[in-house]
Amino acid sequence: MIKLTKLALLAIASLSACNASAVELVLSSNATEIPHDLVKETISAHLPRQIVELDGSYKLYAYLETADYQPGERLYSYSVQLHKRVEEAGTGKVYWVSTGGIRGHGVATVAQDTILANLGSDLVAGANSFKLDQM
Numbered sequence: 001m002i003k004l005t006k007l008a009l010l011a012i013a014s015l016s017a018c019n020a021s022a023v024e025l026v027l028s029s030n031a032t033e034i035p036h037d038l039v040k041e042t043i044s045a046h047l048p049r050q051i052v053e054l055d056g057s058y059k060l061y062a063y064l065e066t067a068d069y070q071p072g073e074r075l076y077s078y079s080v081q082l083h084k085r086v087e088e089a090g091t092g093k094v095y096w097v098s099t100g101g102i103r104g105h106g107v108a109t110v111a112q113d114t115i116l117a118n119l120g121s122d123l124v125a126g127a128n129s130f131k132l133d134q135m
Contacts, residue, residue, distance in 0.1 A: 023047075023054045023082075029064040031076070034112045039064055042116045043080055046123035051130050057085045059096060066115070069107055076115045077105040080123065082130045099133075102126035 027040055043062055044052075051060070062080045069075045081101035087094055104122045108114035 022056065023051060023058050023060055024056070025060045025062060027062045027064070031064050031066040031111075031115070033066065033074075034064070034115065038112075038116065039119075042120050043123065046120040048123075048127035048130055050132065051082060054132075059083045059085075060101075061096075061098075064115070064119075066111060072109055074108050074111040074115075075105070076108055076111070077103075078115070078119055079103045080119075082132075084132075100129045100131035102129050 025040055025043060027036055027043075029036055029039060031039070039062070043060070047060075051058075059082075060080060061083055062078070064076070064078045066074045066076045079101065082099050083096040084099050085094060086097050102122045102125075104118055106114075106118065108118075
């Protein structure tokens, strides 16, 4: 039983490492119906490989906003933007410059499932929108 437990822990740790990202993800959300951890998990699981492998000189800024629309419907808007750390010559002041990303919006009847599914598919479809060579 101990060997199974150690093997299971090793498998879980290695699977988690595959989805780990060195890029910091900063999330701002007013969507109380969707836990922040679930939004972050959805974003992390659908990021393009070239973004997952970036170092600390990049950050992802994401927001998710929802609002009441009609009975049983929610308006939503989200954005996931890649920012690169840039240091101003002479002063050394640090700026985080947007290099690209994805945005989406719509109306959802089953808010959590629809919004997270759309967010994930937009990240996959917009993989080339995360530019690494622009400032």
